[in-house]
Every structure is written in structure tokens, then in C-alpha cells.
Amino acid sequence: MQPPFHGLTEFVSLSAQDIEIVRGWLVTRRTLPRARMLRREGDPITGVFFLLEGWVCASLMLRNGRRQIVKVYLPGDLLGFPSLALPAAGETLEAVTNISVCTISAPAIGKLLQHQPRLAAGLFLSTQKERVALMQKLSWVGAASAMERLAALLLDLLGRLDVAGLVRDGRFDLPLTQAQLGDLLGLTAVHVNRTLKRLDQLGYVVRGKGWIRIVDLPGLESLAPNLPPQFAGPVAWTRLGGGLASQSHEVDG
Amino acid sequence: MQPPFHGLTEFVSLSAQDIEIVRGWLVTRRTLPRARMLRREGDPITGVFFLLEGWVCASLMLRNGRRQIVKVYLPGDLLGFPSLALPAAGETLEAVTNISVCTISAPAIGKLLQHQPRLAAGLFLSTQKERVALMQKLSWVGAASAMERLAALLLDLLGRLDVAGLVRDGRFDLPLTQAQLGDLLGLTAVHVNRTLKRLDQLGYVVRGKGWIRIVDLPGLESLAPNLPPQFAGPVAWTRLGGGLASQSHEVDG
DNA sequence: CGTCCTGTTGAATAAAATCAACTACGGTGG
DNA sequence: CCACCGTAGTTGATTTTATTCAACAGGACG
Numbered sequence: 001m002q003p004p005f006h007g008l009t010e011f012v013s014l015s016a017q018d019i020e021i022v023r024g025w026l027v028t029r030r031t032l033p034r035a036r037m038l039r040r041e042g043d044p045i046t047g048v049f050f051l052l053e054g055w056v057c058a059s060l061m062l063r064n065g066r067r068q069i070v071k072v073y074l075p076g077d078l079l080g081f082p083s084l085a086l087p088a089a090g091e092t093l094e095a096v097t098n099i100s101v102c103t104i105s106a107p108a109i110g111k112l113l114q115h116q117p118r119l120a121a122g123l124f125l126s127t128q129k130e131r132v133a134l135m136q137k138l139s140w141v142g143a144a145s146a147m148e149r150l151a152a153l154l155l156d157l158l159g160r161l162d163v164a165g166l167v168r169d170g171r172f173d174l175p176l177t178q179a180q181l182g183d184l185l186g187l188t189a190v191h192v193n194r195t196l197k198r199l200d201q202l203g204y205v206v207r208g209k210g211w212i213r214i215v216d217l218p219g220l221e222s223l224a225p226n227l228p229p230q231f232a233g234p235v236a237w238t239r240l241g242g243g244l245a246s247q248s249h250e251v252d253g
Numbered sequence: 254m255q256p257p258f259h260g261l262t263e264f265v266s267l268s269a270q271d272i273e274i275v276r277g278w279l280v281t282r283r284t285l286p287r288a289r290m291l292r293r294e295g296d297p298i299t300g301v302f303f304l305l306e307g308w309v310c311a312s313l314m315l316r317n318g319r320r321q322i323v324k325v326y327l328p329g330d331l332l333g334f335p336s337l338a339l340p341a342a343g344e345t346l347e348a349v350t351n352i353s354v355c356t357i358s359a360p361a362i363g364k365l366l367q368h369q370p371r372l373a374a375g376l377f378l379s380t381q382k383e384r385v386a387l388m389q390k391l392s393w394v395g396a397a398s399a400m401e402r403l404a405a406l407l408l409d410l411l412g413r414l415d416v417a418g419l420v421r422d423g424r425f426d427l428p429l430t431q432a433q434l435g436d437l438l439g440l441t442a443v444h445v446n447r448t449l450k451r452l453d454q455l456g457y458v459v460r461g462k463g464w465i466r467i468v469d470l471p472g473l474e475s476l477a478p479n480l481p482p483q484f485a486g487p488v489a490w491t492r493l494g495g496g497l498a499s500q501s502h503e504v505d506g
Numbered sequence: 507c508g509t510c511c512t513g514t515t516g517a518a519t520a521a522a523a524t525c526a527a528c529t530a531c532g533g534t535g536g
Numbered sequence: 537c538c539a540c541c542g543t544a545g546t547t548g549a550t551t552t553t554a555t556t557c558a559a560c561a562g563g564a565c566g
Binding site: 011060084114115117118125128129131136143148186230 | 264311319320324335341343363367370371376382383387436438439477478
């Protein structure tokens with residue numbers, strides 16, 4: 001299987017050395033079974049992960065006993081970056097399915113940030129993209145009804161899985177339990193169940209065990225409170241592919 | 254007034270050239286009145302902002318007519334980075350109070366990412382910190398009661414304003430209206446009002462017009478669903494202050 | 507064959523939203 | 537100077553949405 005590098009080359013074109021480094025990550029590849037924790041909140045920070053196959057979710061535990069899943073990671077995603085700013089992990093990373101991941105040590109990231117400006121810029125922009133996605137998720141949970149949240153989530157997953165080549169005829173695997181969907185959207189499992197049933201009855205989706213099919217895409221899109229943002233792509237505002245520009249600290253108002 | 258650079262030096266020590274660049278930002282300083290938009294969702298991306306004085310909030314509009322404030326920025330914060338990954342702004346930036354800001358053009362950020370590895374690494378980690386904060390906010394909105402959300406928000410503001418030297422005896426200015434607090438926490442203004450009143454009556458806080466005082470800090474902390482995370486600080490996992498290390502793509506499992 | 511997990515459904519309950527007044531306040535303009 | 541208006545805060549009554557509690561069905565798995 002071709003490693004899913006689409007996320008890394010989205011914003012910048014990598015140098016030969018960059019590519020060599022990324023390929024180097026692959027030697028750490030290993031598989032983990034469903035429900036295994038890659039890390040728990042509070043664990044010391046060892047590094048980050050590159051997900052090759054399967055689904056992973058990042059979650060926070062709250063003192064009131066509830067948990068919030070803050071992100072579902074799909075093949076090609078980089079995991080664990082937020083905790084780099086912390087002395088101990090701020091998020092639990094749990095395999096939702098059997099997965100295949102690579103490990104990248106924190107010092108390796110440090111060296112990369114110092115010596116591989118292209119790759120570093122790519123990671124930087126990729127991180128900003130994650131922030132945008134997180135902001136949108138916050139807007140779903142904070143300001144949308146259960147139906148709107150579910151519609152937005154399904155569209156988000158559809159788009160991201162499509163990029164990874166994991167959608168056929170609008171149908172994709174959905175390995176999350178309804179309880180996990182609830183933790184993700186700030187709803188109870190019971191309410192997720194009722195809402196999914198309603199989406200089904202209204203003809204938006206068809207459900208099977210472990211999968212779902214989007215039947216009425218325009219309908220779902222009109223239900224969703226916002227659409228997945230368009231990203232800038234490699235021809236961004238900065239000529240990161242260009243030669244060495246002047247180092248003057250150019251500033252304008 | 255000393256410019257609030259505490260956020261920039263939190264993770265890395267800057268080189269002389271880095272510092273020169275940051276000081277260069279200050280020449281773009283300007284003031285804007287309360288309620289002025291720095292940018293609207295959909296505007297073309299010109300660059301990012303460095304907030305010197307006042308409060309700014311970043312928000313998303315939803316199609317259902319509601320809006321979600323995703324972040325309140327305080328003096329010393331860098332604004333607008335997430336939209337660098339987008340062709341058009343993904344967030345509206347609005348001055349909550351009269352403010353003083355600097356502008357940094359997108360190409361300037363691009364050059365910085367290529368040629369100033371220290372500063373770039375500092376911005377990178379600062380961005381990860383923002384992600385952690387956003388993840389926590391998502392957990393409040395998705396999995397906490399109105400009282401818990403308000404307690405967590407007040408503690409967050411207290412801590413951040415304290416760093417900026419804007420707290421005296423537990424009291425700080427709170428220029429947000431109750432409607433804005435509602436948009437921030439995923440509640441209605443009416444419910445924010447009732448909840449604040451309850452926090453007051455229970456002896457956690459004292460309110461005045463435009464300010465609030467935290468009277469029972471331990472009490473509020475026990476109410477909050479999670480505490481502000483500790484950040485790694487300048488002695489992080491990576492020797493960004495050290496000399497040039499080998500460029501080998503070090504990886505471990 | 508039993509047990510656990512996941513999904514499903516119903517009934518009762520709780521939390522927050524909605525609707526509607528009303529107050530206080532600051533600014534604006536006559 | 538004062539009347540007026542819009543904004544922000546407050547409170548009560550009612551409704552909606554989602555939660556909670558409870559029970560049961562189907563499958564997977566040991």
C-alpha cells in the first residue's frame with residue numbers, strides 16, 4: 001500500500017532531503033489492536049505519531065466524569081502534536097480500530113524544525129489547518145442542534161476519507177460506536193441513536209453495521225451549520241518553493 | 254508601556270536577529286476602536302496580528318444564525334494564524350475593547366519560517382499551545398454544565414490576564430457582554446446571566462459593571478471541569494537553544 | 507451457552523432555550 | 537437641559553431539547 005503522504009505535501013513541495021526524512025519515519029511502523037492506547041493524558045511526551053492505517057481518537061477526561069473526543073484521526077494524519085508544548089500529554093490517543101502507525105521522537109521534530117524549513121513550514125501550516133478544523137468543531141458543539149452536528153460530522157468524515165481513497169459510492173466504514181459519536185459531538189449515545197435514526201428515516205443516509213452511506217449529499221449539506229473550509233494548497237501566500245529570498249524583516253500594514 | 258513579548262519567549266530564547274524582527278513588527282502599531290472588525294470571515298488573507306492592548310475575539314458565523322466565539326485574545330497574543338492555511342479568512346476578528354495591534358504580512362511570516370528557525374519553532378510551539386487551549390474549550394462546551402463552563406472560563410481568563418499583569422487582588426476587567434459570554438460558551442445570554450448570579454450568590458465571585466473579582470479561587474477550581482494545563486517552557490524536549498546538531502533524521506520507536 | 511457490548515426504544519426528568527417584560531444606563535440630538 | 541433611543545442586564549413563565557433511567561434485542565466472543 002502507498003503510504004498516505006497527501007497531508008504532508010498539501011502546502012509545500014518537499015526537498016529530496018525532506019522526503020528522505022519522511023521515508024525514515026516508516027521504519028518505525030508497527031501495528032496496534034483496537035482499543036489500545038497510544039498514550040494517556042499525563043504520560044510523558046515521547047514524540048508524535050504518523051497514522052498509516054485505521055482510526056484513532058484523541059480525547060480529554062473531565063473531572064465531572066465525562067469525556068470529550070476532540071478529534072478523530074484518519075490515515076495520513078499526524079497525531080500528538082499539541083502535547084509537544086506540554087510537559088505531560090494533554091490528550092489520550094486511543095486506537096478506534098486496528099491501526100498501523102509510525103513514531104517520530106520529539107528530538108527528531110526539534111531537529112526538523114531547525115534544519116528543514118520546507119518540511120517545518122508544511123507542518124506549521126498543517127497545524128493551522130487542524131486549528132481551523134477544531135474551531136469548526138467547537139462551533140458545532142457550541143451552537144448547533146444534534147441533527148446539525150451529526151450532519152456536519154458526517155460531511156467532514158466523508159471529505160477526509162474521500163481524500164484518503166476510502167469512500168465508494170458515498171459509503172464508508174464508520175467504526176465509531178454511538179457512544180463515541182456522542183463523546184465527539186457532546187451528546188449522549190441515546191440521543192445520537194435517535195438522531196441517526198431520524199437522518200435515516202428522512203432519507204439523508206442509509207446505515208449498516210460499521211458503515212454508513214450518504215444518500216442525499218445536498219440535503220446533508222443544507223443541514224450542516226457550516227461547510228468544510230477550502231484550504232490554500234501549495235500555491236499559498238508564501239513562496240516556500242522559491243529560492244532563498246532576502247532575510248529582511250519585511251513588514252507592511 | 255513594555256510590549257508584551259512573554260508569549261514569544263515562552264518556549265525558545267530568541268536570537269539577536271529574531272528580536273530585531275519582532276521589534277520591527279512594532280512600527281506597524283495602530284489603534285482601533287471598540288467593535289471594529291480586524292477582518293471578517295471570507296476576507297482575503299493579508300497576514301496576522303500581534304495584540305498589544307485590549308481584547309479581541311475570534312468568531313465563526315453558522316448558517317443557523319448563531320455565532321460561536323472560538324477564542325478571546327488578550328494583550329501579547331498573536332491573532333489570525335489559523336487562516337494562513339486558507340485562501341480566505343476562516344474567522345472574524347473583532348475588537349471587544351479599544352485595542353492596539355501590529356500587523357505582520359503573510360510573506361513576512363513565510364520568510365520567517367524559512368530563515369529564522371528559532372522564532373519559527375517558538376511560533377510552532379505557541380500554536381500547539383493554542384490547540385491545547387482550544388481542545389479544552391471544546392471539552393467545556395461539549396461536556397460541562399453552564400456553571401462548570403463559566404468557572405473554567407473565569408479561571409482561564411484569570412490565569413492569562415495575570416501573566417499580562419492585568420489582575421489585582423483577584424479582580425480584573427471583563428469587557429465581554431453576557432451575550433458575548435454566551436456565544437463563547439455555547440449558552441444564551443439569559444442563561445449566562447442566571448449562572449453568573451448564582452456564582453455570585455454562592456460566594457465564588459463578586460461582580461461589578463465591566464469587572465469581576467474571584468473571591469473563592471479554590472472553590473472555582475473545584476467547580477471547573479479541568480484546570481489550565483502547565484506548559485513546557487523554554488527547557489523543552491528539544492534543545493532549540495543549543496548549537497547546530499547533526500541533521501540526521503533521527504527516529505526512534 | 508452465557509456474558510458483554512452495541513444498538514434500540516419508551517417514559518420521566520432536567521437543563522437550557524425561548525419568549526416577554528422591565529430596569530438601568532449612556533449617548534445623542536432637539 | 538432633557539427627552540429619546542439603543543444597549544446591557546435582570547427576572548419570570550413557558551417550551552424545547554436533550555438527558556437520565558430502564559428495559560430489551562441481536563451479535564460477538566470466550
